[in-house]
Amino acid sequence: MAAYDWIKALHVIAVISWMAGIFYLPRLFVYHTAAPKGSPQSETFKVMEQKLLRIIMNPAMIVTWITGLTIAMMGGWERQGWFMAKFALVIVMSAFHMWLAAKRRAFAEDRNTVSERGYRMANEVPTVLMIAIVILVVVKPF
Ligand code: HEM
Known part of the structure; x- marks a missing residue:
């Protein structure tokens, strides 16, 4: 089904954007801890962190969820073991x-x-x- 593939493509694009931020933000925190409070470096990190979260990570996470749930329903995957396991891990990722x-x-x-x-x-x-x-999602081991 064409619509399914288009939404899945959007899903993978959103996932890549979300993961880019989720790996980069803790790196920024590593450098930020070394910057003295109130220093120009610390203030610059604050702006970088806020923009990364607001402009990239939050929208990417929302689009990942919406497209993921849409293709899950379209494909009828909800009761498959791999999907339930993936779903649980995505909840942990969202908590992170x-x-x-x-x-x-x-x-x-x-x-x-x-x-x-x-x-x-x-x-x-x-x-x-x-x-x-x-x-889980590619190999679908169970
Ligand atoms: C937010 C909740 C999520 C839901 C409900 C969800 C659900 C789905 C579903 C139903 C598919 C289609 C599987 C198929 O057509 O075989 C899919 C594809 C995919 N998902 Fe997610 N997903 C979510 C989040 C994520 C996350 C966080 C990642 C990666 C870290 C991810 C990576 C992928 C990849 C790489 C594919 C493409 C697999 C393929 O085409 O073989 N998803 N997702």
Whole structure:
């Protein structure tokens, strides 16, 4: 069905944009923790973080959800094992997004408490999730 493929293409475009931000924002946080509070560098990071989240990540996450749920219903995938597993992992990915948004607000108000090492470790979370999600949806192992 042509419509299905067009919506799936839009889904993959949105996923790529969302993942680009989800990998980059914790990197910005790593550099931001090293910048003294109130310094010009810190203020620049605040603007970069806010723009990345508002202009790229939030819209990309919303489009990923809308297109993903649409093709899930069109394809009748809802009851398949791989879909339910993918769905659970995407909820964890969305929770990670919310955690990043909360940390962005903390930086904006100069009250970040997470260490540089903490943000480096946090980066592993979306990496593992993304690998598992793509294998589930492409290989459909169950
Ligand atoms: C937000 C909730 C999401 C839902 C409901 C959803 C659902 C779906 C569905 C139903 C398909 C079509 C599968 C097929 O036609 O075989 C699909 C394709 C795909 N999804 Fe998602 N998805 C979501 C989020 C994500 C995320 C976060 C990623 C990656 C990190 C992702 C990666 C992909 C990829 C790469 C495809 C293309 C697979 C193919 O054409 O073989 N999706 N998604």
